Amino acid sequence: MHPSMISWQRKGVERMKTLSALLITLVLAASLSAQNDEQGRNVHNMRVQPFFFEALNFATYDDFGLTGRMDIYVHVPYDIITFIKKDEFYRGGYSITVLISHAEDSKITKEENWERSVDLLTFERTNDPSYYDLTQRSIALEPGTYSVEVIFEDEQSAKEFRLTRSIAIRKFDANLLDISDLMLVRDVANKGMKKQISPQINPNVAALKEGFDLFYEVYNPFRLGAVDIDYRIIRRGETVYKTHETQGLKEGTNTFLARIDNAGLAIGIYTLEVTLRRYNDSTAAGVLTQNKRQFLIEWLTAGAPISIVDLDEAIEQLRYYAKDDELEYIQGSEDEDIRRKRFEEFWENHNPTPGSSSNAAMIEYYNRVAFTNQHFGHYIDGWKTDRGMVYIIFGPPDYIDRHPLDVESKPYEVWEYYDLNRRFILIDETGFGDYRLLYPIWDDRNRLR
Structure with missing residues (x-):
């Protein structure tokens, strides 16, 4: 100055x-x-951020072995959509464009587009950011590091918002046990014999005071009877939460939901780590695979994180x-x-x-x-x-x-x-x-x- x-x-x-x-x-x-x-x-x-998106690396077994893919989720709060009254509804719409480019040369390799319409019965919901529209797409990608840009465009006003982040698509080996990226989950509902999950796309979990779930997949080429799974939350190099469970593994794709207790965690940035070990083996040699991700807890006032x-x-x-x-x-x-x-x-x-x-x-x-x-x-x-x-x-x-x-x-x-x-x-x-x-x-x- x-x-x-x-x-x-x-x-x-x-x-x-x-x-x-x-x-x-x-x-x-x-x-x-x-x-x-x-x-x-x-x-x-x-x-500050008008909408949110998450890009996660999962894998699918196919004729070529285990192929990586990107699952992208876009969370659009209603308050950034322009609604107009039509008959008994408040109607709005928007489009999403996803541009995927190689990180090293910025060359666009894939593009996805889709449009959405939203009809609401009450005006109050049109301005309430706690209500939102969630969409998801799966995109097959070769291993590598990519830049993902998501563009939101409002149908009525033509206003536009852009968000960008990078994602690494790993090279999965069908002959090795591996783990997907970790997805935060805000809600789990039972639908008959199946569970329906609602992803938490915003990494800020301050509003989830009762805790949240963690979804991930484990790709297993072996016939292991059981594995030990350790969950650990780390802040500033110190473990502030840990828990453990033992789960059976089948051959192929295994899906897991784990409950994470965030009660008592102060505002800050945290790392959530998942480690799979051979059953009853706590040594370093017993580690089968591991993955981690960040989440954060921001200050919460009247239900609205700042x-x-x-x-x-x-x-x-x-x-x-x-x-x-x-x-x-x-x-x-x-x-x-x-x-x-x-x-x-x-x-x-x-x-x-x-x-x-x-x-x-x-x-x-x-x-x-x-x-x-x-x-x-x-x-x-x-x-x-x-x-x-x-x-x-x-x-x-x-x-x-x-x-x-x-x-x-x-x-x-x-x-x-x-x-x-x-x-x-x-x-x-x-x-x-x-x-x-x-x-x-x-x-x-x-x-x-």
């Missing part, structure tokens, strides 16, 4: 601290206008909102439970609807933090950058005038806030996306009062 701006930041932040009521008013106004302000400010929803997975980092991120003495008080205890209690008390004191389990100011603040980490991070987290600071304090700009390739100047951006009568100029001195706040237009007309 430019040295002259350090003093400005402190003064500006102090003004923001003394005008928390104004900030809350702006947050609430932004939240209320989110559904109607199509052309204006890019107001946040209750979450983007907090590390308490101490969330406290540090309060620097743009909390006063110095408030921040020191929250951080002042070595006991994590006490820090959590103080953190909760701070946000309850700044809750625009005191006593309510939902805190719109907290949700908006940390959604802004998450947005800056996604879009402004480079060698430091996005919330620590100058663009991140401005975005977190003032929210999304009404307009950004970008100049990435001007011949006679370094790349720069001009952020305009029309309602606040403010302008910020940020310049990329290094050419690596590290935009520094160069000069805010600052006079008596646009000071916060």
Whole structure:
């Protein structure tokens, strides 16, 4: 940050601290206008990620042995679909495009497309993110590492969202015992003699307070009578949960459902590990196969997770909102439970609807933090950058005038806030996306009062 701006930041932040009521008013106004302000400010929803998808590696026995495939699941909350009233229904629709490319050369190798229609009876469900549409496709792929891009397009508004992640398709050997990827499951229903599972596509399991299930397959070319299966949850290198069971194995494909108890787990990122061992053999030589995956527990408010997975980092991120003495008080205890209690008390004191389990100011603040980490991070987290600071304090700009390739100047951006009568100029001195706040237009007309 430019040295002259350090003093400005402190003064500006102090003004923001003394005008928390104004900030809350702006947050609430932004939240209320989110559904109607199509052309204006890019107001946040209750979450940074609009929809979710999961790509998992399973296998199928065929004439060639054991062939790997990708099972892709797409979870679309109703609140990103535009519904229109038609007769007694609220009707909406969307399309999904899946582009699969080799990670090394970005060449698209496969493309899948499908469309969906959704009919609802009540208007309330059209805006409720807890209701969603789930679709699934299976795609055969050669072994390798792929980039998977999923594109959502709303039928009525033509708005578009894109998500990308990588997946490794393993080379399965029909002569060796192996295990599929691990799928999180939110619900299991009995349908006659079969079980019907509902996948948990969002890796955040905070809302599943009673625990969740884990689904996976084991591919077995042998006639083993039984195996020992160990389940372990790891956080920061320490085992925080473990359980064990013994299961019989048949030759061919074996499917398993295991119940995982997440009660008592704090917010954070976890690794779930499954290990198959020879029966009654706890040595390293007894390991037959193993797989692992990550899941997370984010802060949960009124049933809606927000983007907090590390308490101490969330406290540090309060620097743009909390006063110095408030921040020191929250951080002042070595006991994590006490820090959590103080953190909760701070946000309850700044809750625009005191006593309510939902805190719109907290949700908006940390959604802004998450947005800056996604879009402004480079060698430091996005919330620590100058663009991140401005975005977190003032929210999304009404307009950004970008100049990435001007011949006679370094790349720069001009952020305009029309309602606040403010302008910020940020310049990329290094050419690596590290935009520094160069000069805010600052006079008596646009000071916060």
